[in-house]
Amino acid sequence: MNSVKKKKKSPAVDIRDVALDELLAKRCAELAAEKKCEEIKILDLRGLTSVTDYFVIASADSERKSKASAEHIIEELKKDGERPLHVEGLDTMHWILLDYVNVVVHIFLPEERRFYDLESLWSDAPKIS
Numbered sequence: 001m002n003s004v005k006k007k008k009k010s011p012a013v014d015i016r017d018v019a020l021d022e023l024l025a026k027r028c029a030e031l032a033a034e035k036k037c038e039e040i041k042i043l044d045l046r047g048l049t050s051v052t053d054y055f056v057i058a059s060a061d062s063e064r065k066s067k068a069s070a071e072h073i074i075e076e077l078k079k080d081g082e083r084p085l086h087v088e089g090l091d092t093m094h095w096i097l098l099d100y101v102n103v104v105v106h107i108f109l110p111e112e113r114r115f116y117d118l119e120s121l122w123s124d125a126p127k128i129s
Contacts, residue, residue: 021102022128024082025054028098028105031076032058035069037107043118043125053102055122059113063093066107070096073105 022044029040037058046053060066067090074084082100089096095112098105106118 019053021053024077024100025056025103025128027077027080028056028073028100028103029058031073032056032069032105032107035060035072036065037069039113041119042128043122044128045122045125048122048125052099052104054104054128055118055125056103056105057113057118058105058107059110060107061110063109066093066096066109069107070098070105073098 025042029042032040037060040056040058043055043057044053045051045055058069060069070087070090074087077083077100084098085101086099087097088099089107094109095116096105096107098107108116
């Protein structure tokens with residue numbers, strides 16, 4: 001019997017274990033970009049709070065764009081079986097919050113984004129590209 005051991009091939013690239021919630025956050029960011037939101041950021045809040053794992057923060061330059069972005073995210077994620085636990089702000093459209101439990105999406109008009117400044121409030125949170 002020939003006892004030749006086969007060497008396992010290692011992958012050409014490092015494979016990183018990506019959490020499903022991180023993928024959901026990235027999908028929300030992509031959907032916001034599809035509706036022309038700007039300054040989209042994903043903050044990784046794991047280890048900083050027990051409220052949620054990720055914030056997706058985006059700016060819309062009009063109430064119409066803000067509402068369209070939120071509705072687009074809700075509708076597209078619904079196709080994937082994801083539904084928000086809670087939605088706030090669709091009536092005023094200045095700050096819309098979509099709560100997917102481990103991912104919370106914030107769509108701001110620029111003035112509200114500057115005022116609430118979530119990025120500074122959570123400045124310890126790593127940013128995900």
